[in-house]
Amino acid sequence: MCLGVPGKIISISENNVAVVDVNANQVEISIVLTPDAQIGQWVLVHAGFAMQIMDESEAEESLALMLELQKIRETFSYEQ
Amino acid sequence: MNNNKAIMQDMIREIQAETQSISMMEVCGTHTMAIAKSGIRDLLPDNIKLISGPGCPVCVTAQGDIDAVIELVNQQDLILATFGDMMRVPGTSSSLQEARGKGADIRVVYSPMDAVEMARNYPTREVVFLGIGFETTAPPVGASIEAARAMQTKNYSVLSLHKLVPPALEVIFSDPDIKVDALICPGHVSLVIGLDPYRELAEKYHKPCVITGFDNADILQGILMILLQFKQKQARAEIQYRRAVKEKGNPVAQNVLKRVFKEVDTRWRGLGEIPGSGLEISDEYSAYNARHRFDIPDIEDIPIKGCSCGEILTGKISPHDCPLFGSACNPLNPIGPCMVSHEGACAAYYRYTPLRGEIR
Numbered sequence: 376m377c378l379g380v381p382g383k384i385i386s387i388s389e390n391n392v393a394v395v396d397v398n399a400n401q402v403e404i405s406i407v408l409t410p411d412a413q414i415g416q417w418v419l420v421h422a423g424f425a426m427q428i429m430d431e432s433e434a435e436e437s438l439a440l441m442l443e444l445q446k447i448r449e450t451f452s453y454e455q
Numbered sequence: 456m457n458n459n460k461a462i463m464q465d466m467i468r469e470i471q472a473e474t475q476s477i478s479m480m481e482v483c484g485t486h487t488m489a490i491a492k493s494g495i496r497d498l499l500p501d502n503i504k505l506i507s508g509p510g511c512p513v514c515v516t517a518q519g520d521i522d523a524v525i526e527l528v529n530q531q532d533l534i535l536a537t538f539g540d541m542m543r544v545p546g547t548s549s550s551l552q553e554a555r556g557k558g559a560d561i562r563v564v565y566s567p568m569d570a571v572e573m574a575r576n577y578p579t580r581e582v583v584f585l586g587i588g589f590e591t592t593a594p595p596v597g598a599s600i601e602a603a604r605a606m607q608t609k610n611y612s613v614l615s616l617h618k619l620v621p622p623a624l625e626v627i628f629s630d631p632d633i634k635v636d637a638l639i640c641p642g643h644v645s646l647v648i649g650l651d652p653y654r655e656l657a658e659k660y661h662k663p664c665v666i667t668g669f670d671n672a673d674i675l676q677g678i679l680m681i682l683l684q685f686k687q688k689q690a691r692a693e694i695q696y697r698r699a700v701k702e703k704g705n706p707v708a709q710n711v712l713k714r715v716f717k718e719v720d721t722r723w724r725g726l727g728e729i730p731g732s733g734l735e736i737s738d739e740y741s742a743y744n745a746r747h748r749f750d751i752p753d754i755e756d757i758p759i760k761g762c763s764c765g766e767i768l769t770g771k772i773s774p775h776d777c778p779l780f781g782s783a784c785n786p787l788n789p790i791g792p793c794m795v796s797h798e799g800a801c802a803a804y805y806r807y808t809p810l811r812g813e814i815r
Contacts, residue, residue, distance in 0.1 A: 376511065376513060376538065376540055376589075376798065377484070377512075377588070377591040377592065377641060377642075377643040378643070379591070379642075379643045379646070405566075405568060405595075405598065407707075408705060408707050408711065410707060419643070419646060419699050421591055422538075422566050422596075423566020423569070423595065424568075424595040426595075426647065426705060426708065427700070427701070427705055429699050430697070430699075
């Protein structure tokens, strides 16, 4: 339930509403809990709210490399 | 952190070389799912155990509380807005999904702000948001209450069943029947609460606590950080998931919790009543407390016959040890909440390791 996904802030409008890009989907969220968030920054999104501002390079990495271990696991099972 | 294949292979080899017997508990449903999906459990040597703890908010909700919600929607003319996870959770007589099938107006939302919007769109109806979740989810729900007040949306209220993670960890560490040597701490709860609550736990109980992220490499590194502490014969609270978790957490979210909620004693499935582990709407915001607006019954917890969710949530047994697992209880016909919720331990085991030992 505490699922969070990284999203990049595309625009910020009134009342702490921002549009974020999550995996190429544009989603409207609230940044009331991260008032310092700026356009271009990555935030961690949960239940329609940005919960924390993230380190950009790390966020991109975490999205791109989710499946690596499964491949390694296959290699291991062949070796055994 | 660098997720590349060579580094992960090195980490796996390093973990496999460990000879001490260590049980680590993960206390987050998202970890439960990530660990099951990755197959990491099967790559570990027999002396390192990963056990699932009370990390799924839907699963730890007391049976009586679920029954009270179902009675509320059956008795009152209102719109109940809830996260999708709650729909199929079995109450004693029915689930919310079955109640909806019989005519109750129950709507699944992604954000509590969707429920506030719903209240604005239906000004003559009462909209109740079912607040379930830990410290990650409670600030968004609190913020929705503050937004409703700012917009003078008076037909919005919240039934808060929110729970706090650290008091449950105290119970886990204090129970002599639960063998846990270290904690893989919840990444997203910790976004909000930061490192301090775990520092207290690590010092008091002398068990390493590492806030860990959800990628495979994160989990492997979190395990290695725990193993390193054992080698050093130390017990510290540390953050592996640095790209998201700050040492002080999120003070803005913490302040929302302080303003909108107050700590109360509450019942957990499997753990019983834990002092100060629940969040009720504060007196300041009592106009938005569904308990003040509707007569919500206090229903006793009636255990589900044969269901071992309580023991599974506390790591006393593995889902494979439950006699109902995979036979009478499966995702199509779930008997207990741990099989219903997408991130429940039984659902995770059923999906990724349905037969013990077969995967190795």
